[in-house]
Amino acid sequence: MEEKPKPPISGIIYGEAAYWIVLAGMVIAIAGSVIYLSGTGYVGKQCILNEMWEGSDVSTIWEECAGKEVPHGHWYINRLSYGDGIAMAGIALGCLAAVVGMWGAFVGMIREKGGIYVAFSLIVAIILTLSAAGIIQLKH
Amino acid sequence: MVYSKLRLGKIGKYIAMSLMMLLLFSGQVLAAEVDSTMGMTPEVFFAVFLVITIVIGIVAVLGGVGGGVVFTPLMMGFTPIDSYIIRATGLFVAMAGALVAARPFLRRGLANVRLLFFAAVPYALFAVIGALLAGYVQETMGEVGEYYIKLSLGVLVIGIALLILFGGKRVEYPEVKNVDSFSERMGLAMAYWEESLGRVVDYKVTKAPIGILLFCGVGLISGMFGLGAGWAMVPVFNLVMLAPLKVSAACSKVLIGIGDTAAIWPYIMGGGIFPLFAVPCMIGLIIGTIIGAKIMLRVKAGFIRYLIIAIMFGSGIKLIQTGLSGLGYL
Numbered sequence: 001m002e003e004k005p006k007p008p009i010s011g012i013i014y015g016e017a018a019y020w021i022v023l024a025g026m027v028i029a030i031a032g033s034v035i036y037l038s039g040t041g042y043v044g045k046q047c048i049l050n051e052m053w054e055g056s057d058v059s060t061i062w063e064e065c066a067g068k069e070v071p072h073g074h075w076y077i078n079r080l081s082y083g084d085g086i087a088m089a090g091i092a093l094g095c096l097a098a099v100v101g102m103w104g105a106f107v108g109m110i111r112e113k114g115g116i117y118v119a120f121s122l123i124v125a126i127i128l129t130l131s132a133a134g135i136i137q138l139k140h
Numbered sequence: 141m142v143y144s145k146l147r148l149g150k151i152g153k154y155i156a157m158s159l160m161m162l163l164l165f166s167g168q169v170l171a172a173e174v175d176s177t178m179g180m181t182p183e184v185f186f187a188v189f190l191v192i193t194i195v196i197g198i199v200a201v202l203g204g205v206g207g208g209v210v211f212t213p214l215m216m217g218f219t220p221i222d223s224y225i226i227r228a229t230g231l232f233v234a235m236a237g238a239l240v241a242a243r244p245f246l247r248r249g250l251a252n253v254r255l256l257f258f259a260a261v262p263y264a265l266f267a268v269i270g271a272l273l274a275g276y277v278q279e280t281m282g283e284v285g286e287y288y289i290k291l292s293l294g295v296l297v298i299g300i301a302l303l304i305l306f307g308g309k310r311v312e313y314p315e316v317k318n319v320d321s322f323s324e325r326m327g328l329a330m331a332y333w334e335e336s337l338g339r340v341v342d343y344k345v346t347k348a349p350i351g352i353l354l355f356c357g358v359g360l361i362s363g364m365f366g367l368g369a370g371w372a373m374v375p376v377f378n379l380v381m382l383a384p385l386k387v388s389a390a391c392s393k394v395l396i397g398i399g400d401t402a403a404i405w406p407y408i409m410g411g412g413i414f415p416l417f418a419v420p421c422m423i424g425l426i427i428g429t430i431i432g433a434k435i436m437l438r439v440k441a442g443f444i445r446y447l448i449i450a451i452m453f454g455s456g457i458k459l460i461q462t463g464l465s466g467l468g469y470l
Contacts (some may be wrong), residue, residue, distance in 0.1 A: 001263065002340045004333040011256070015246030018397060022239040022354030026422065033419040037183050045182040048416050053180075057278065057286075058411045070411035087415035091422075095408065097239050098401035105253070116326070120257040124398060127264045131405040135234040136268055137275075 025094025197428015227366025270363025291463025
């Protein structure tokens with residue numbers, strides 16, 4: 001009988017890291033949403049609903065419901081005492097899953113001596129990190 | 141048996157046509173009631189969108205497409221919610237679903253990591269550019285930009301529906317006669333254990349340069365319109381680069397998680413994600429996908445394909461109509 005090929009370690013590291021982090025993010029996001037729906041939040045929930053359903057754009061929603069301009073950053077980090085802050089932190093954690101996974105895959109690629117693919121995984125990890133850090137964004 | 145299959149096909153087409161009419165009609169109703177939230181409290185809104193996205197998830201899996209590609213056009217066509225918020229949420233739900241689904245493909249070695257990282261560079265880069273472009277249009281063009289986005293997405297969604305309808309057969313194990321020198325140097329060939337055959341499948345991949353160009357385009361569209369891009373990636377892997385179908389589907393799923401992560405952050409920084417909308421849609425689509433996958437094992441759901449095509453045509457027509465009306469052409 002033929003031997004099953006071993007899956008590359010870089011892929012396994014990426015898959016495991018991404019899976020567990022996104023799962024943790026989802027649980028936190030759900031818990032935050034429950035708190036948000038059963039109490040008040042940093043951004044008024046009824047106000048968001050009204051503005052969203054009127055087709056208001058993002059700037060208007062932030063101005064009307066949070067009394068602030070679009071935050072252009074990780075606003076939830078300082079708002080973890082609010083349900084929506086926790087939910088948003090969970091969403092952000094979920095969105096970090098592939099970033100962490102990709103750095104893990106990069107290390108795995110080095111161990112596998114993946115040649116050009118070490119560079120590819122590094123480039124993707126850097127793109128994801130710059131994006132997550134908010135360095136790649138539009139500000140007006 | 142053949143007769144019943146034909147009947148089922150016909151019934152599917154009728155259901156699809158009726159649904160399309162219903163969708164177009166309901167769009168008018170919703171548009172007329174935009175002024176109020178129809179008495180919805182945030183809790184009811186959460187529950188309603190949870191149920192809607194569960195249904196979308198089930199139908200999408202049975203129709204063989206990702207939830208994101210149905211979610212975004214449907215929400216943009218038939219709800220008054222700003223397209224930037226919908227696109228951000230569409231990307232988020234597609235990304236979350238793809239990250240959860242990626243693990244088994246990587247553990248079993250079905251997803252070719254070399255092919256993945258090779259495609260991830262152009263795809264992630266252009267997905268970010270697409271997301272930035274979406275933010276730029278939103279900031280500088282305001283309502284006119286919104287209508288142009290809806291119009292373009294409408295055309296794109298109809299194109300995707302036509303691709304699903306007439307896109308030709310995918311090939312389980314494409315025969316690779318010649319491997320170009322660039323693909324050869326990249327060493328994209330790999331092997332995986334095929335459970336159904338009980339043996340190792342060795343495969344080669346070709347036309348890598350064309351693949352790079354196509355992944356640039358797919359990334360741009362995905363980031364700009366907030367769509368999962370499995371509908372485009374599977375044909376690129378399978379029909380252009382000639383990877384086996386299972387490998388193509390696995391790579392596409394993993395790649396959506398990487399590319400959409402790159403594209404989602406500019407939307408988050410732009411304040412486009414609201415947990416009140418994003419969380420029920422995420423839970424709903426994932427639950428729907430799980431239920432859909434279980435149903436798929438038990439029923440022949442060929443007719444659902446027509447339903448998906450109808451939903452996409454309905455959404456596309458509605459988006460084009462909204463775009464043209466907003467721009468003063470209708």
